[in-house]
């Protein structure tokens with residue numbers, strides 16, 4: 668169980684059952700009352716090198732913005748849900764880029780309000796909608812603190828329409844295995860070669876655990892997607908990604924291989940990441956490689972087009988060989 672160093676909380680959370688529960692759960696943790704979870708002055712002033720320490724805090728508040736963002740990949744809407752940020756520290760995490768110094772875990776206790784809006788939107792739409800509820804955080808990780816996933820799945824399963832989906836890099840799925848989810852939830856597990864997990868995805872679950880989680884979730888009837896993401900073009904990338912694909916082929920259950928789908932995403936990076944990582948993780952590898960990356964505006968970097976194309980061809984070839992019957996939804 669994650670034990671925060673300090674909890675920063677808005678006092679209104681005590682008006683919600685989950686807020687009360689969390690304050691009780693962490694009775695013995697140092698607490699600081701804040702006005703607004705979006706603006707904690709003490710955090711804003713921290714140096715980049717203090718980034719890993721900041722991730723040990725927990726912020727609890729009320730989510731005030733509930734705007735759904737249209738999406739055209741594996742869902743119809745990206746929905747702000749019960750958390751943002753995370754306790755892990757993947758060096759490329761896009762949440763760092765969006766929120767910079769507030770990519771620590773923030774929990775929002777007004778879950779009833781958020782789920783109600785999803786159910787209303789689902790039921791009033793003519794078409795079956797899919798809601799991505801995990802684009803701002805990792806809900807499997809969050810669940811070990813809040814138990815929000817069983818609550819969500821139990822309360823969503825009887826909604827007349829709609830489907831939920833979220834990605835994860837964690838393997839603590841046992842709590843949701845026995846639930847009666849009625850096939851209304853797709854869990855997309857993100858994988859990377861063991862070497863990348865060790866060197867870049869600090870604080871996440873090992874590859875073995877993630878593969879086991881996929882097999883267990885499938886056995887429990889969940890729909891499964893697999894993200895190979897982000898693909899990072901380190902020197903030996905061909906070798907390690909081929910090994911990953913072969914490992915998936917041999918360790919995923921036949922049930923999974925029968926109908927899972929893939930998403931493949933190349934890493935994007937940024938000036939902000941470079942600055943934070945070189946000060947916060949001085950011994951880590953450098954993910955910025957000017958030979959193969961190019962700017963794409965506002966301090967962001969991506970792999971050069973020709974490099975990316977060539978890599979995509981290689982990955983498609985290998986996927987065709989080892990997963991000929993599985994759809995690749997997209998490669999971006």
Ligand code: SF4
Pocket residue numbers: 752753754755756757759760761762803804805836871
């Ligand atoms: S697990 Fe996801 S949310 Fe957490 S640091 Fe890694 S990429 Fe970011």
